[in-house]
């Protein structure tokens with residue numbers, strides 16, 4: 001494998017949001033989690049968990065409850081309805097028709113002391129969220145090379161109480177994102193990327 005091969009995989013991965021009804025078998029799911037588990041993590045803590053939802057009824061119910069939760073929040077704050085809000089509600093439940101939904105979680109407790117974190121350049125210095133994010137990217141790439149489609153989603157987490165009230169989640173972990181997973185029923189064009197000169201700065205002074 002060289003840079004060109006790697007870039008072929010990296011650049012051809014897309015976020016897939018529409019899926020066929022084909023079931024994703026357990027062996028594939030295990031392989032995806034295995035790929036995720038080889039991501040770098042802070043102090044090699046591997047402070048991540050992957051909660052797999054496969055039952056369509058449960059996935060539909062979670063999507064419906066998530067939409068209602070965000071709708072209720074918007075109604076309570078008495079904001080006039082706008083297209084943007086409709087979109088927010090839509091994206092909150094956009095995982096509804098995924099055959100598999102993975103709730104990715106990261107460890108709540110930081111690996112370093114609270115005092116040092118308080119003066120850190122970013123609260124992300126604790127590394128827990130970023131480790132889980134790195135695991136997600138491994139999982140997305142592995143799904144892609146297997147012919148599966150996936151989309152990382154944080155909008156559903158706006159429905160905080162839905163995820164917090166789930167039974168038997170691992171203690172000491174909190175949600176990082178969802179990954180909707182299945183066989184793709186769409187082939188979206190690659191969204192444009194910013195040019196390198198707009199995202200990189202060299203400091204050689």
Ligand SMILES: Cc1cc2nc3c(=O)[nH]c(=O)nc-3n(C[C@H](O)[C@H](O)[C@H](O)COP(=O)(O)O)c2cc1C
Pocket residue numbers: 013014015016017091094151152153154155156177190191
């Ligand atoms: C942290 C994160 C959160 C995201 N949340 C959502 C989401 O809630 N809903 C959604 O449809 N896509 C979501 N996406 C997917 C992005 O929209 C997508 O990655 C971006 O448009 C680029 O498209 P590509 O992944 O096909 O290259 C998210 C991606 C990331 C990395």
